Amino acid sequence: MYVTLADRHTLAASGPVEPGTMLGAHLTAVTDPRRLPIERLVFEHHYGNRVEARYLLDGTATARLLQVRDRGTDGWEVIGDAPLAGLLGPQADEVLAAARTARAQLRGDTDASPEAARYYAVANATGDAMDACLNAALAALQAAGADAWWWSTAVTCAYGHELVAIAARDLIGTVPDWTQAAYDVLTAPWRAAFGADASGAAPVHQTAPADHGG
Incomplete structure (x- = not known):
């Protein structure tokens, strides 16, 4: 066997x-x-x-x-x-739930809803930092053997940084720049829009698991 x-x-x-x-x-x-x-x-x-x-x-x-x-x-x-x-990895359910919420409420239009206005206000103010942190998350996924190019396509002009962050959350600390602080930067627009455990939105945790699989 x-x-x-x-x-x-x-x-x-x-x-x-x-x-x-x-x-x-x-x-x-x-x-x-x-x-x-x-x-x-x-x-x-x-x-x-x-x-x-x-x-x-x-x-x-x-x-x-x-x-x-x-x-x-x-x-x-x-x-x-x-x-x-x-x-999608061990956080698959959270990634899928967040994607469903994003498709429904985040369409690139700040006037679509109060949640969208809050999301894009933070995203637009922190774009450069988010791009750098996105690269760190993708590097962690790549180092773990995942397909970083494929994951990069989850990011659109409307949303997506938080999806990559959630997917790579179990890998925090496995590469130098993918830290809890970087995760928080990528998920800051989501938290501003929905809160960490907003009703009807996928939870985006601010605290990484203690065991990163090392």
């Missing part, structure tokens, strides 16, 4: 992939789906293979994350499906 190998994952295009199906040995399989090279993978209904993070966050990416077993030179044997949110 190969329990650890049976916990590996890979991606395949959407469509019937029954347990027992053999996938080519050339495909990438890793124990942590956040480490998959997403920019090289094709999602159905999107031309080419440059699939932006927002397609997964808004539910329009129709790929399947598959649990597989290593069969050596024969390839990967499919065991079954795994939640596609695994690509």
